[in-house]
Amino acid sequence: MENVEYDLVITNGICVTAADIASYDIAIKDEKIVLLAPSGSLAQAAARKIIDAEGGYVTPGGVDCHVHLEEPPLFGKGYSSDTYETGTRSAIAGGCTTIVGFAPQPKTEPSLLKALKDTHARASGNSFCDYGFHMLVGNPSEQALEELSTISGDEGVTSLKIYMTYTALQIRDDQILSVLLKARENRILTMIHCENGDVLNWMTDQLEAKNLFDPKYHSHSRPPILEAEATNRAIALSSLISHTPILIVHVSDPGATLRIRKAQTNGQPIFAETCPQYLFLTRDDLAAPGFEGAKCVCSPPPRDKESQEAIWTGLRNGTFTVLSSDHCPFNYDDAERGKKTCITPEYPVGRFKQIPNGIPGVETRLPLVFSAGRLALTKFVEVMSTNPAKLYGLYPKKGSLIPGVSDADIVIWYPEGKKPNITLTNEMLHHANDYTPFEGRKIGNWPRYTLLRGKVVWDRDNGGVVGEKSYGQFLKRGASTLDRIWETVEEQGPFDVASF
Template identity: 65%
Template sequence: MDDLDLLITNGIVVTASDEAKLDIGIKNGKIAILAPQGLLNTAKKVINAKGGYITPGGVDTHVHLEEPALFGGKGRSSDNFETGTRSAICGGTTTIVAFAPQAKTEGSLLEVLKETHERARGNCYADYSFHMLCGNPSEKALSEFPELRRQGISSLKIYLTYEALQLRDDQVLDVLYSSRKEGFTTMIHAENGDVLNWMTKKLEALNLVAPKYHATSRPQLVETEATYRAIMLAELMDAPILVVHVSSPSAAAHLRNAQTRGLPVYAETCPQYLFLTREDLDKPGFEGAKCVCSPPPRENSGDHDAIWLGLSNGTFTVLSSDHCPFDYENTEIGKKSTLSVEHPNGKFAHIPNGLPGVETRLATVLSAGRLSMQKFVEVTSTNAAKLYGLYPQKGSILPGVSDADLVIWYPSQGKDGALTPFTLTNSMLHHRCDYTPYEGQVLTQWPRYTILRGEVVYDHEGEGLQALAIQAPKRSDFFIVQKSAVSIAKPLSMVSINGLPPVGMGGDQFVDVDGIEARVASAGSEVDEHTAVGAEVSVTAEALNVDLVANLFVLSDRG
């Protein structure tokens, strides 16, 4: 084929299911042909992959950009659609899914979608789509689900925490009911807002307000209970859910159990739960605020190991960034906006929650070397595209079908052309944030080239961002319509997560949304659900030495 626009030679092509030494021919922004190495000879442009891996462009489906204030605080995200998608491209992510957020005071989801389109249109370097963020499931909002579907939206997010966004259980059921009818996937932020509010008040009464107490106010039990409740509500409605940014091994155990029972329950985790711990919140002065996010980084490497295991064995469907950056030094809208004379080290409850991560997501995880290449592609690209109706246009390398969105990586360590290991610093990154929580981490990989729709948009060795500006100008047609979700394989066996036994939940009732008839479905277990879950929680609490009420008094003695 001598009419190719781009030919990539001498690479190892990796998808979620295969790995092979192939050359890739690209034409009109699409994958045109995969051929044995050496069979294709000419094209308008040729790139020698030098034996490096070639993967589908990253698909990051949890990115917060240019959102209006929803939480009542001073914090404002430092990245807009231009800077956030620029950062994504430089880190190998070619498609992001951001949020169109609806506050509790707003009635229409269609109106906030229109406003979000206006902020993004013509300002994005990467392809993009949106999730709705539903803070007010009013009758009007729920009636708009069919039109949202027609406009290319098939997913939305709800919260079980944050006073400004938290939904009651009956409201959650309203959302799940409508989602089930219209084919939406519901993303759920699973933390028990009432419990963490109670914890926060007790800590504040003891003047325990430094950044490190953010983790104390949100123990794993807060996440575990809400995760279990989300699963039960979803089972009642027979509706698909994805629990976002899971940090807790015990929450992961509940998710694993639900999956093995055949429920349409999916899970997401993020790099901060693989690399950061609560010790990062306890840095000198106010430095710990840089790592304040929710859920917080957990206790130790044992928790990391459990999350890595969940990625490897299929418990976690996707690995997203939850990119939500706030400048550290900015005293007006950044992390330091909470500082005062009375509280020179800030108050954890008022620190803007979120971290930058869209650019570092792929390189940090790949450099860690704990996932196979096929699993890496699966959780960072393919599964996200499948879950949110973007596959096979995105997340795959299928001739004639897939967009030519690719990352060419450096050859593996020890091979000719390998990247010299380097220490990550914020100055190397392209987001609009004055820090990275991964400062000082040694990396062995970074995208050598990022290719979007057949165009080289990032060249790490040569033009760098100049190529981005010259070859991939911001366009208005980068919005990707979400179609129907594609089936994703679920775990078939219950396994121990970090030493916790699989949890039996017994038989449960769920609502047949189509017929509005309750029926009983047996899960094939004779174990009483309350006994089983209580036993697991007890094990978790003992392992983490978390006796919530007692520890408040211990903490008051420690100061």
Template identity: 50%
Template sequence: MSVQSPINASFEVDLLILNGTIVSPSDLIHAPASDIAIKDGKILCVGALQGLFTAKRVIDAKGGYVTPGGIDSHVHLSQQNSIGAVGDKFESGTRSAIAGGTTTVICFAFQAKTDESVLPVVEEYHKKAASFSYCDYAFHMILTNPTRSIVEQELPILVEQGITSVKLYMTYDALKLGDRQILDVMIAARALGMTTMVHAENADMIALITEQLYEQGKTDPYYHAISRPKISEDEATYRAISMAELIDAPILLVHISSAVAAKHIKDAQTKLLPIHAETCPQYLYLLSEKLHGENFEGAKHVCSPPLRDSMADLDALWDGIANGTFTILSSDHAPFVFDSPMGKKLGLKDGVSRFTAIPNGLPGIETRMPLLYKGVQAGRISIQKFVEVACANPARLYGLSNKGSIAPGYDADVVIWYKDNDTDFKPFALTNEMLHHNIDYTPFEDMEFGNWPKYTIIRGNVVWARDEGGILGKKTDGKFIRRVKAGLRQPRNKFVNEWIPQYRGRVPSNYE
């Protein structure tokens, strides 16, 4: 039965959202001009709409912020190199996502070193995700063996399939590429309009320190942080930027954790280089002291780059969000349980710790948006910046052309927050039991939260209603999103054009 708007009207929509404050990266739209009419999964119009429509459902935002759906563009789900698949697959991971205000995830299809083609890898990931996703999803391709045929013939096919980004590693023996391989991929990606993501840490520095630590018997989880010092990230970040400058190729440096690395990125952006950066909530809130602890508990906080030891780094990263150094904030959600011999406890054998055997990564897909909102409440960033880095910029950077904005014609992906200090919301200390992932801990246990998404809406459907039973969506709601080319910083160096076009996305003939 239809719910009548305050004044008689004749045109019926699926959903009306009233009395909220719409947030964009540049503005706030207050009631009464902030009403949203949604029909057939799209935003039909925005404005003072009371009395113009009837609706199947009306939601009163009660003065809370109304933001675009969150886009988490760095998520590991059902990934082949997630040892033993002991954590989140698409079903549990995306269920957790919508409970935290995320409406689209971009996950990684992983090429093993032995894979001679990436096309079957993509097919397999489609099978893992189809009919098992509560939210919309897309894929990045992790390249660990960029052969000539893959770079020359298969990357263009990926672009046609709507996969317009690749991720490269400068560390991990099973994943890392040499500088020449990275340069060749950058050339191809530039020609195809793809974005290249780079995990920047100096593998040789890390290997040297790790050998010395093991010789001294220093193998507890805390030494993971010691083995990957800030200088290893700083050097690799500068080197990746230098390679991108040579090619004039857009890159995104993922999960930045240190102040110096952030400064390298800001300096490059000041030179108008097409450099983007990402950081994650763990680097805004947690310090390496978390890697200490009895009963191997420190393993819960092992990630790479590691948590840093100084509040100065945390403050610098918050400043980097505020001043635009960081294009996006992602979770880097990594689905490893703790209490399993195939999870974090891989690093504990016969009672002896081995930090190099601990799977790297932290869960965080559900807490990403609420943790960033804490920064709004603390005055570290504006609500407009919140929307920019969590919603709008991920859509623009990764070619999600119908996402990331509350505007007519866009997908009706919307999150409604409680009004701050609303009596309907009681602040709480987080426990893992409150979350919807399939992981047995959260690194943010006992952290206080003063807000949480009240409603999550995907293409006009309410999939999460915190006060109405929580999860309302289904694992078949999510759709694969074909992406277009990125809409942020693009190549601009005319000198590079004198020599780049000879390759046109192909590697040189002497490359094997």
């Protein structure tokens, strides 16, 4: 085609950003959004391809910054089921164009750089979507802490996760302080899994002593107060290190939410994440007949209906900055790689403490929340795309629709009159897991097209996944740009222990 001005044009869409909802056309060239124009004005543009959105919503591609792929057994027995290939394939089919996965450093490994190199080897050339990494710090050795400047600089990995639970990963409070101090020096955002591991292990022993092994006791072993206590402690530790920014991940409990809200009201740089499992599942799902409740075992566990409401409220009022999937799938029944049923010759009766923690969700995150219709569409985009991009140093390349600046990462939804009437089944999904905890849910809309850097990678009606696993690129990230957090923190000067 001669005189082609654009690679692709989307016409007749209702475009939604975190700020606005308006009808306009979008022109794309060289992987970027280059022009927003009055609706219909580009319908005849000189473009290689024109997509008529037919009045459907057009949103930025999903940015899911909590995704576990190809990790060794760290959350109980068993290997997680998704590789970079299958997990990112699942992501684009659900409208997610960027993920941030984890580079896990086991306790036995003193080096973070080694863990990072190994993770690159697994992901490189195997990703359908763009991706970055968080360091998962299991061993804050002197070497690891020193490596953080290279990790956040040259390596472009500007966030890390630490755990207050899980035997394979839990670190002590003094170690948390050392990590926070180094993170502060290097403008690294620290994500914290807040549950009191020592107490929940004690609770587990108490339950087992009474022969209470069923999946539902996973919830009894981790009552909400253990999440609220650890959340409170994490906030206190952050304030001790001169208000180092932290993100409390996968919040499920209204008590923890209140503590976060209070700290935010006091001006502390405390950010919070929640996940669909805390909006759509409850502890009753862990009590499904047989051992089926294992399919919903994750940590923290799903709570009750009232808690779900508190979490929705926290999303609406801004307590939660981001809504991620915490995709961490384990097959229900996979004899070779470990399984949720966790029945072995050693343990002929399944025990909840053996169930690997985590559930799949990278593909269902956007459709479930979009279809629920409980968030304003601008808020939906804010917590699903824009805020994650800002929080993790990817904005404005990712997370918005800014001409000349943003990658053309776009989801086009079905318009009124063409909306699919979906009853979710695992067969529909593109992960490598043998179940979804959301089986049977009614879903009122689904990404019709997903575009990654201007290329259609998901076309639900014509071929499904049409992207390639070599197309996803590694994203070197900068420091968080959300709310000027690092400028505000650094205005206070360095941590000084003698100031207390």
